[in-house]
Amino acid sequence: MSIWLLPENLADILPAEARRIEELRRKLLDLYRSYGYELVAPPLVEYLDSLLSGTGSDLGLRTCKLIDQLSGRTLGVRADITPQISRIDAHLLNREGVTRLCYCGAVLHARPADVLSDRELLQIGAEVYGHPGVEADIEIIRMAFESVKQAGVTQARLDLNHPGVLQALFEADPALQGQEEELALLLGTKDAPGIESLCASLPDLRDDTLAALRALPFLYGGPDVLARAQQVLPSLPRIQAALADLQTLIRVLPGYDISIDLADKGSGYGYHSGVVFSIYAEGWHDALVRGGRYDGIGKVFGRERAATGFSLDLRKLSTGLPPPPLTRAIKAPWADDPALGHALQALRQEGHVVIQFGADESVRTDEFHIDRELVLGEQGWQVRELAH
Known part of the structure; x- marks a missing residue:
């Protein structure tokens, strides 16, 4: 093997592209500062139990592990920075009231998200802690849109979802216990036959749960999806609250191209608790930006706080843009x-x-x-x- 070959899904960034990525980093961090966000820089490597606290198994699978030669404990190379920012807010800053933090740093995935994705990302993002109201979600979504606009992306689309819909079904029907991850995967890929097969293996499944699982893969499209969801989903309090949250965001964000996908679980990292969103644009095979509410993730660090935020990969963002001018x-x-x-x-x-x-x-x-x-x-x- 040639010594200059890189591992799979890792790549060098050459001069013109590297310059554009750096200019985007500076521009976006200046944008976040104009909103009052303070820059923090957590380490690339942490003890694994701290790095993965409060997250789902998907993040654990994407995290590279190694043994610390000083302590003998297992370390993780971060695959996502959001849990680290939560630790800083809860454990180090420990402020009263609202805290706004932003960051930019490299993350490494043990395996790529898909065949077209890199394993090394330059993740940039912003988080609001301490405000449970919709105002924080609105600010975060507007900043996320302004981020891609600053990069020159036009005609971006906002995709909304709420994990509370699926979580309400799990809580209401004991027959679904232990099926969370498989069902989330089937719903995310709109695998209706797979959902039918799984439901057939659960003879104690409630009728209204079965009807909801059959309907969810088809509850995507424009804002009118929410009206259809009211008709076909069980009238559980948590489902009603989730649909109301989505309706509020649609009302207060006029002029945005908004779509709804109630079967999309979001990042898959397991820490989202409220509205989640993605931003898509022509020229990129996957979401440019992912974000949402993740109240309570700081509980494992000793302080449970309302939180919402977003992140994006500057390297991916840059690859879909026209060649930079000389x-x-x-x-x-x-x-x-x-x-x-x-x-x-x-x-x-x-x-x-x-x-x-x-x-x-x-x-x-x-x-x-x-x-x-x-x-x-x-x-x-x-x-x-x-x-x-």
Whole structure:
């Protein structure tokens, strides 16, 4: 095997793409700061029991494990940053009232989410702690949309769901105990035959539960889905509350292209407790942004708090955008002339890109369009246009 080959689903990021990702990172962190979000930076590796506290098995399967040579305990390389931000809010900051935090960092998946996904992501996101009302959800969704808009994404679509619908069915029907993960997978893939087969193996299943499970794969589409859901789903208090939450968001977010999918379980990481959302756009095979409410995740760290937030992968976001424009640059010679050094410094302080080359060196770059050169004339070092 060649020593320069990378493991599967890992890739180098080359100059122009890396520059665009970095510029997106700066732009989005500045956006979140304008909303009052404070930047935090948790470590890449933590003790496994802390990293996976309060999450579902899917996150555990995506987390790479290793043994700490100092303590002998099992460490995890984070596959998601949200649980770490919850730990910081609950255990380190421990503030009263609302706390707004944002972050950006690398995460590693032990296995890719699908055949088209990378295992290393550059995850950026924002979280609100301490406010249980819909106002926090609205702020988070608007920031998520503004994030993709800042990147140049147009005609994005907001997809809404609420895990409370499925959780209410599990709570109301004992026959579903132990079937949560398999059912969530079948519903997420709209596998109606698989749902029928599973239900047939559960002879004690209630009739209204069976009807609901048969209906859920088809409860997707526009906002009118909520009216259909009211008719076909059991009138359980938690289902009614979930549908009311979704209806409220639709009402207070006019002008957004909104779809509903009541069979979609969201991130699959098992910590969402309220409205979840995804943002889709043409040019990407999967959701660009995922987020939602996850009240109580900080309980394992000693402080149960209302929480909602979102995250996205900057590397994935960048791959679907048009090629970045080249930056204009000035060509300059290598020389030991002090006057040249002063000229170079002045140009760079003015914001110009100046690249020095030897007389016989070829000019090859991925990021820059060299359209001017710095030459020595009668009045000193001056910039002139290059002939095309």
